Amino acid sequence: MSNKHVDLHGQFATQARSYGVGLTEASPGEVAAAIASAVEPPAVGTPLPWDDVELPDGVETDPTPADIEGATTGVTAASLAIADYGSIVLTMDDAGSEPVSLFEDLHVAVLREADIVPDMQAAFEWFGEQFRETRGSAIVATGPSATADMGALVQGAHGPEHVEVIVVR
Amino acid sequence: MSSKRDSKAAHIRHIMQTEGEAVGTNTRGFNDGRYESVAKLEDYEALKDEARAIKADAIERLPDLIDELTQTVEENGGTVYIAEDAADANEYIAEVCTETEADRLVKSKSMTSEEIEVNDHLEREGVDVVETDLGEWVLQLADEAPSHIVAPAIHKSREGIADLFNAQFNPDAELETAEELTTFAREQLGELIQGADVGMTGANFITADSGTMALVTSEGNARKTVVVPETQIAVAGVEKIVPSVEDLQPFIELIGRSGTGQDITSYISLLTPPVGSPTVDFDDPDTPVAVGDDDREFHLVLIDNGRMAMREDEDLRETLYCIRCSACSNTCANFQSVGGHAFGGETYSGGIATGWEAGVHGMDAAAEFNDLCTGCSRCVEACPVGIDIPWINTVVRDRINAGTDAKLEFLVDGLTPDSETSGPGVQKRLFGNFELLAKVGSTFAPLSNWVANAGPVSRVLEGAAGVAHDRDLPEFQRPTFREWFEDRDRGPPVDPDRTVVLYPDLYTNYMMVERGTAAVAALEALGVEVVVPSVPGAGRAPLSQGMIDTARSKAERVVETLGPYVEDGHDVVVIEPSDLAMFRGDYERLLPQDSYEPLAENSYEILEYVYGLLANGADTDGLNLADGETVAYHSHCQQRTMGLEEYSIAVLDACGYDVTTSDVECCGMAGSFGYKEQYYELAMDVGSNLEAQLREANCDHVIASGTSCTDQIGDLLGEEPSHVIELLAPNGETQ
Numbered sequence: 001m002s003n004k005h006v007d008l009h010g011q012f013a014t015q016a017r018s019y020g021v022g023l024t025e026a027s028p029g030e031v032a033a034a035i036a037s038a039v040e041p042p043a044v045g046t047p048l049p050w051d052d053v054e055l056p057d058g059v060e061t062d063p064t065p066a067d068i069e070g071a072t073t074g075v076t077a078a079s080l081a082i083a084d085y086g087s088i089v090l091t092m093d094d095a096g097s098e099p100v101s102l103f104e105d106l107h108v109a110v111l112r113e114a115d116i117v118p119d120m121q122a123a124f125e126w127f128g129e130q131f132r133e134t135r136g137s138a139i140v141a142t143g144p145s146a147t148a149d150m151g152a153l154v155q156g157a158h159g160p161e162h163v164e165v166i167v168v169r
Numbered sequence: 170m171s172s173k174r175d176s177k178a179a180h181i182r183h184i185m186q187t188e189g190e191a192v193g194t195n196t197r198g199f200n201d202g203r204y205e206s207v208a209k210l211e212d213y214e215a216l217k218d219e220a221r222a223i224k225a226d227a228i229e230r231l232p233d234l235i236d237e238l239t240q241t242v243e244e245n246g247g248t249v250y251i252a253e254d255a256a257d258a259n260e261y262i263a264e265v266c267t268e269t270e271a272d273r274l275v276k277s278k279s280m281t282s283e284e285i286e287v288n289d290h291l292e293r294e295g296v297d298v299v300e301t302d303l304g305e306w307v308l309q310l311a312d313e314a315p316s317h318i319v320a321p322a323i324h325k326s327r328e329g330i331a332d333l334f335n336a337q338f339n340p341d342a343e344l345e346t347a348e349e350l351t352t353f354a355r356e357q358l359g360e361l362i363q364g365a366d367v368g369m370t371g372a373n374f375i376t377a378d379s380g381t382m383a384l385v386t387s388e389g390n391a392r393k394t395v396v397v398p399e400t401q402i403a404v405a406g407v408e409k410i411v412p413s414v415e416d417l418q419p420f421i422e423l424i425g426r427s428g429t430g431q432d433i434t435s436y437i438s439l440l441t442p443p444v445g446s447p448t449v450d451f452d453d454p455d456t457p458v459a460v461g462d463d464d465r466e467f468h469l470v471l472i473d474n475g476r477m478a479m480r481e482d483e484d485l486r487e488t489l490y491c492i493r494c495s496a497c498s499n500t501c502a503n504f505q506s507v508g509g510h511a512f513g514g515e516t517y518s519g520g521i522a523t524g525w526e527a528g529v530h531g532m533d534a535a536a537e538f539n540d541l542c543t544g545c546s547r548c549v550e551a552c553p554v555g556i557d558i559p560w561i562n563t564v565v566r567d568r569i570n571a572g573t574d575a576k577l578e579f580l581v582d583g584l585t586p587d588s589e590t591s592g593p594g595v596q597k598r599l600f601g602n603f604e605l606l607a608k609v610g611s612t613f614a615p616l617s618n619w620v621a622n623a624g625p626v627s628r629v630l631e632g633a634a635g636v637a638h639d640r641d642l643p644e645f646q647r648p649t650f651r652e653w654f655e656d657r658d659r660g661p662p663v664d665p666d667r668t669v670v671l672y673p674d675l676y677t678n679y680m681m682v683e684r685g686t687a688a689v690a691a692l693e694a695l696g697v698e699v700v701v702p703s704v705p706g707a708g709r710a711p712l713s714q715g716m717i718d719t720a721r722s723k724a725e726r727v728v729e730t731l732g733p734y735v736e737d738g739h740d741v742v743v744i745e746p747s748d749l750a751m752f753r754g755d756y757e758r759l760l761p762q763d764s765y766e767p768l769a770e771n772s773y774e775i776l777e778y779v780y781g782l783l784a785n786g787a788d789t790d791g792l793n794l795a796d797g798e799t800v801a802y803h804s805h806c807q808q809r810t811m812g813l814e815e816y817s818i819a820v821l822d823a824c825g826y827d828v829t830t831s832d833v834e835c836c837g838m839a840g841s842f843g844y845k846e847q848y849y850e851l852a853m854d855v856g857s858n859l860e861a862q863l864r865e866a867n868c869d870h871v872i873a874s875g876t877s878c879t880d881q882i883g884d885l886l887g888e889e890p891s892h893v894i895e896l897l898a899p900n901g902e903t904q
Binding site: 062063064065066068069085087092093094095096097098099102103120121123124125127128131132135136137138139140141142143144145146147148149150151152153154156157158159160 | 245301302303304307320322325326327328330346347348350351352354355358359376378379380381387388389390392393396397413414415417418421422429432433434435436437438439440441442444445446447449450451453454455456457458459
């Protein structure tokens with residue numbers, strides 16, 4: 001592991017925590033257990049796109065609208081993270097990661113440490129290549145959803161109130 | 170005229186009483202947050218320059234970018250409709266709703282959709298329109314207009330929102346806290362989103378290369394609006410297009426910081442519609458979403474509505490660089506007191522709104538509130554794309570003047586030798602021709618002061634020209650500063666290090682002679698020979714009234730007079746910051762480059778110059794030194810924008826003073842603004858923040874740099890502050 005990774009991970013973790021995001025580190029083999037202890041059931045999820053990590057039992061990975069409405073936790077992968085903002089990048093896919101990461105009170109995101117980039121410039125270079133090639137869509141998510149429209153800052157507006165990130169190291 | 174001013178004053182008073190507190194707390198919070206957030210950036214100025222360059226380039230080649238984007242979106246499977254105006258856009262959107270048999274359309278927040286008033290149009294066509302942004306929803310329920318372009322319900326208190334919800338929905342338990350209100354709104358809107366047929370969003374930016382639109386949000390309602398229904402409509406002004414995805418980066422880093430003072434908002438949606446996510450069909454609850462219908466429809470409605478004409482208009486063009494961040498609203502002292510319901514037009518509010526309203530709704534819409542921009546220039550450094558917002562306000566004011574009925578103006582014709590071929594109106598011409606007023610006033614001083622401030626004359630001035638009766642008018646002095654200088658016995662320093670021109674601005678020359686004599690004494694004590702030639706007014710007064718032709722002729726005469734001194738290698742020292750701002754900034758707009766540049770490059774604010782002399786080895790011994798005396802210092806708005814406040818503080822510090830500075834953006838007087846009958850109360854409300862800070866500082870001295878600030882602080886504290894240089898000038902050498 002290079003020093004650069006250590007720095008990026010540390011910076012990402014500090015920034016993300018400042019928005020109230022919870023962080024857990026796990027080796028690939030520990031990910032399923034880490035997710036299991038982070039979720040509040042019932043949970044829905046979308047399959048993780050990496051061979052060496054798995055979702056735990058009890059996470060519904062082919063959810064219906066009724067499942068989405070009834071669940072408390074949504075588990076998805078994060079494609080990227082931006083260290084100096086503490087942001088994670090949620091790529092839209094045909095499995096339904098977008099609604100799964102959006103509708104539940106708790107969003108658990110699984111992020112590979114190697115996918116942490118230092119800054120917005122690096123992130124937008126990645127977006128540029130991706131979007132011109134795939135015409136895909138993504139959300140840069142920083143902390144939980146929030147509003148100040150009701151007279152004070154409230155976390156958990158239309159989107160999740162809590163966000164947990166499992167960093168796979 | 171007078172009754173129009175009375176009703177304007179009443180309107181402003183009402184807004185201040187009902188909405189001022191909530192608006193003030195929120196905007197000042199955003200503004201403080203902006204300072205904190207941008208300070209964290211490694212190179213804020215470079216990022217702003219980059220953002221501006223991208224916008225300038227994009228607007229320059231906008232027609233090509235529209236073509237490129239159209240082709241890209243069509244390749245992606247979407248449809249582009251270029252709407253000439255609001256009616257055209259609304260018809261198209263209604264057609265889409267008809268074709269998709271839509272009963273309900275849910276919206277995320279979009280100022281462009283406010284501009285075209287699409288909600289009203291769709292409601293008339295039988296479509297149920299629901300705003301899903303919590304602030305917008307509150308306004309929809311209350312049937313009110315946004316008071317801020319980013320935080321639309323900024324004028325409403327928590328208690329007001331609770332009353333509204335409790336009255337409209339009669340919930341089982343009365344709603345009270347912000348959490349309860351948010352949860353309630355989320356549930357109500359969640360159901361409405363689930364059954365929606367069409368989702369409508371705006372777009373903060375759209376990239377021509379991939380057809381990706383960026384939405385900057387925090388609540389998550391825009392994400393739901395896009396992902397749930399099958400059909401997405403995005404409404405965006407044509408100016409939102411940037412060339413490539415990479416171009417988004419500086420804007421994403423700047424927009425939240427500049428607006429609400431957030432480093433970044435919760436969600437930046439980067440959508441390349443039709444998006445590749447399955448819809449969520451809550452009417453078919455048991456079919457997994459992954460196998461659901463992904464036959465999405467996407468319509469991009471690009472709105473012209475005056476924008477392409479703005480692009481051709483040299484003075485309005487920069488308005489199109491605007492990214493609607495709201496920095497110019499939050500940093501504006503007047504906006505902080507009244508919000509967008511007074512400082513706004515049909516759709517847009519705040520400083521840049523004058524450009525938008527003039528461009529999309531016309532001069533009448535802009536004329537309603539354009540006066541509220543005082544030209545203080547604090548928004549220029551706050552604007553992430555560096556738009557010269559005061560200039561846009563000045564140009565629009567000039568154009569509004571051109572349309573003003575001139576028939577009452579005989580009253581001031583004799584006193585107003587301006588170059589205006591159009592009719593700025595009695596009040597504007599009175600203040601715009603301040604130079605002649607000052608000459609006449611000074612010639613007849615002190616008699617003219619007694620007459621002008623005496624009850625009957627003061628009342629006539631208020632009735633005819635709208636000069637606030639509650640203000641003491643400036644006192645003209647005799648001898649003038651120049652007369653004093655010519656007549657004084659003292660000769661220049663023996664063997665001076667250099668010779669400078671001290672510019673006798675109108676205020677120093679006719680009203681604040683002491684700061685002129687103090688400047689001469691201080692400069693001479695530092696080994697500098699001073700000359701004070703006869704130079705006309707800088708043109709600040711007419712420019713502030715939108716009298717551009719008059720200001721230009723003043724500028725030409727100033728350069729004619731000062732030019733030869735500059736050519737001979739002399740520096741020009743300026744006491745009045747608003748005049749230095751003319752030399753360094755506004756003259757670029759008024760004069761050819763070769764006559765503007767030499768003066769701009771060789772003019773200095775007096776304390777900036779003293780700082781330079783000290784840095785080059787001059788000794789502070791000749792100045793009035795202190796040993797820890799405390800001073801409360803209010804810098805001048807334009808002085809701060811030029812980055813010159815720090816020199817005054819550094820020199821005071823070097824001379825042994827313990828300095829506390831105010832952090833209010835403007836004193837509220839802002840030239841003649843606070844003298845105007847219809848704005849007097851607003852100016853005093855703005856000033857009340859400064860008053861509180863100065864009183865709390867409780868210092869041995871109160872000092873200021875600008876004429877307006879001096880007048881305003883004098884009215885607020887009951888005692889006029891001195892200029893910085895008056896405090897520092899050697900004792901006994903001033904007049």
